[in-house]
Amino acid sequence: xxxxxxxxxxxxxxxxxxxxxxxxxxxxxxxxxxxxxxxxxxxxxxxxxxxxxxxxxxxxxxxxxxxxxxxxxxxxxxxxxxxxxxxxxxxx
Numbered sequence: 001x002x003x004x005x006x007x008x009x010x011x012x013x014x015x016x017x018x019x020x021x022x023x024x025x026x027x028x029x030x031x032x033x034x035x036x037x038x039x040x041x042x043x044x045x046x047x048x049x050x051x052x053x054x055x056x057x058x059x060x061x062x063x064x065x066x067x068x069x070x071x072x073x074x075x076x077x078x079x080x081x082x083x084x085x086x087x088x089x090x091x092x
Contacts, residue, residue, distance in 0.1 A: 013060040017053070021066060028072065028088040032064060035082035042084065046074055053084065 019032040030051070034042060037055045045052040049070045055062040071091035078085045 012056075015060050015062045016064050017062055019053075019064050019066070026090045026092075027075070028068060028090060030066060030084075030086040030088070032084045032086075033082060034062065034079075034084050037062060037082070039079045042079065044074070044077060044084075044086065046072065046088075051086070051088065053086075 017032050017034055019030060022029045030053075032053055034053075034055060037057065041055045041057075043052075043054045045054075046068075049067060051066045051068050051072075053062075053064045053066075068088055069090045072088045074086060075089045076085075076087040
């Protein structure tokens with residue numbers, strides 16, 4: 001699926017899903033492959049300079065952290081057939 005990092009002490013494996021990032025004007029386009037994860041299990045958090053996409057599976061934690069300009073906001077998000085699409089608007 002993506003990069004895997006095994007945690008110590010029997011904790012869940014952390015998987016970083018394949019993610020594409022592009023920019024056009026003031027928009028940042030993010031496409032992340034989250035196959036096999038129900039939409040209701042996906043969490044999207046936007047904190048100051050970081051967008052965090054996360055989800056929990058029985059045997060693993062899926063997480064991707066993406067640096068973004070401070071003041072960015074989510075203008076659109078869509079999940080279809082295991083693909084998460086997010087459009088962020090950067091501040092003026």
